[in-house]
Amino acid sequence: MLEISNLTHTYGSGPSAHNALDGIDLTVAEGELVCIVGPSGCGKSTLLRSIAGLLRPTGGQVVLNGSPVEQTPDNLAVVFQDYSRSLFPWMSVADNVSLPLRRKAMDKKQRKDAALEALEQVGLESAGAKYPWQLSGGMQQRVSIARALAYRPALLLMDEPFGSVDAQTREELEDLTLRVRGHHNMTIVLITHDIDESVYVGDRVVVLSKAPAGIVGDLRVDLPGPRDQITTREHPDFVHLRAEVGRLVRGMRSQPASASQ
């Protein structure tokens, strides 16, 4: 459903130019949850912004469901990294969640119901009348996820969505992501710099190199049974994959036997 071919992006020009993306080729199938890991500052957000049509890359192209991304596509939602700036503080939580539904053919009542339903899915059904700044960071991020869910996008992009919450909330949100993904059968691209998280959440882990970002690894994650924070993380396959991804992120050679592509 998503095809990225030879994507390059250079910020600025002349001697101060910064080459952020260096020929990225990536295909994501319908219903897949792909994690993209890479060192800090390598160009992950740049990649995500190009997919979302928020940035016009200097080279290559992104094709979503058969049509090239020129402006922001209609059936795509983003959960941004910084929860404190992803919701509008002048709107109630429910209004924030129903905000993107305004472009759909829904009346006020339908929008309200859809927002409430999405809030229920993230366990915040009683917070609709509150304002974002009355919620904790983890709750705000859950509202952002609810907003994306209410929108029912074909593709959900998440840019280090759990980067700025505490470890326990982070685990909760990871499980929430897995749960809602099962519900809606969405395609998700999740960006993270956390190696454990990428292996825990993803069906597939794509590893980016240091700047300029290129793909240095693409591993399929095959873990038995439903994911569980304790048992999955101690499973030998998990431990093995984590080490593998860690090596790739640090720029070491992968052991040929375990690389899948």
Add this chain to the structure above:
Amino acid sequence: MKRVLRAAGRLWAVPVVLVVWELVTRAAENLSFPPPTTIAASMYEMWLTGPPERLWLTDAALENIPASVGRLLAGWVLAGVIGTAVGLVLGRRPLYFRFVDPLVQFARAIPPPMLLPFFMALFAIGPQMQINVIVFGIIWPVLINAAEGARHIDRQYVDTARVFGLSLKQRLFLLVLPAAMPKIFAGLRVSLSLALILMVISELVGSTDGIGFQLLDAQRSYDLPGVWGTIVVLGVLGYVLNSAFLAAERRVLSWHRTAKQTT
């Protein structure tokens, strides 16, 4: 009850100043500085000796005060609406902003009272001329603040609006306007006090009614308590307008105050 007490606590200096002023002016016996009681009597005479069915308001009170306040508010609202609309557009369109900015800086630098002769030549003396002077004199703080507020909207808010495909109108009313609102209010507040000043000045030179006209009238007939009385009314009017404005701001910007405290 607690609020009343707190307000009373803040206002305790007023009676003290009044008493001291009364004593000093009585002792000095200078005609230019009548004691507060004389001023109060003159104010009563001027405004509150009408027929009971009109709540004792005199013709002067019913003509001059509403005329002045009406022009002030009309000018302020017009300036607020036009200034906000133009400012938001300029703020979101950097190219226009660069062309228009020097003009705005130039227009803003003109001391507004200097506009009076020009506007008096342009329009006949009367409310239209006065409202124009007020609008032209006070629009700049609103316009510049609105542009500034619209220019510095967090990129992530803008990205959110783009990703979720908000229309131009929705972006304006659900994102740009509320995001710039704190700045716009700061501008509106400055404009409100400027509006009061321009209202009086325009009435001093070109008017047949209004508080400023009454001030001039009292001065021409050497009625110094009357002059002082109109000054007091102007002060009270300024105080009331500013308080009402602050109360409105607290309501509209409650999200802003609290959001700032928690993050």
